[in-house]
Amino acid sequence: MSAPDTFGFTYTNVAASAILIYDYFVTLHSEVRWTRGRKWGIIQTTFTISRYAPFAGALMTSYSAIKTWGMQDYAPFNDAVNGWST
Numbered sequence: 001m002s003a004p005d006t007f008g009f010t011y012t013n014v015a016a017s018a019i020l021i022y023d024y025f026v027t028l029h030s031e032v033r034w035t036r037g038r039k040w041g042i043i044q045t046t047f048t049i050s051r052y053a054p055f056a057g058a059l060m061t062s063y064s065a066i067k068t069w070g071m072q073d074y075a076p077f078n079d080a081v082n083g084w085s086t
Contacts, residue, residue: 013065017058024055 031051035044 010065013061017062020054020058 035047038044
């Protein structure tokens, strides 16, 4: 994989994170209105996990991008899992 390809992945990750944050703030009012102050059950637990789990994924992706910044000799996770060689 060449250096310009890694920049494409970086920009894609930044764009995805921006959309995630934008969506969070746009729908925060509705979340507060419909979920806060109600009894905790399976529905609210599932909603909360699905609502906030992508932030953990985004943080791990950002950490990985920062840690591997400048490295030319690494195999992206997807390629490593599929057994492709660079």
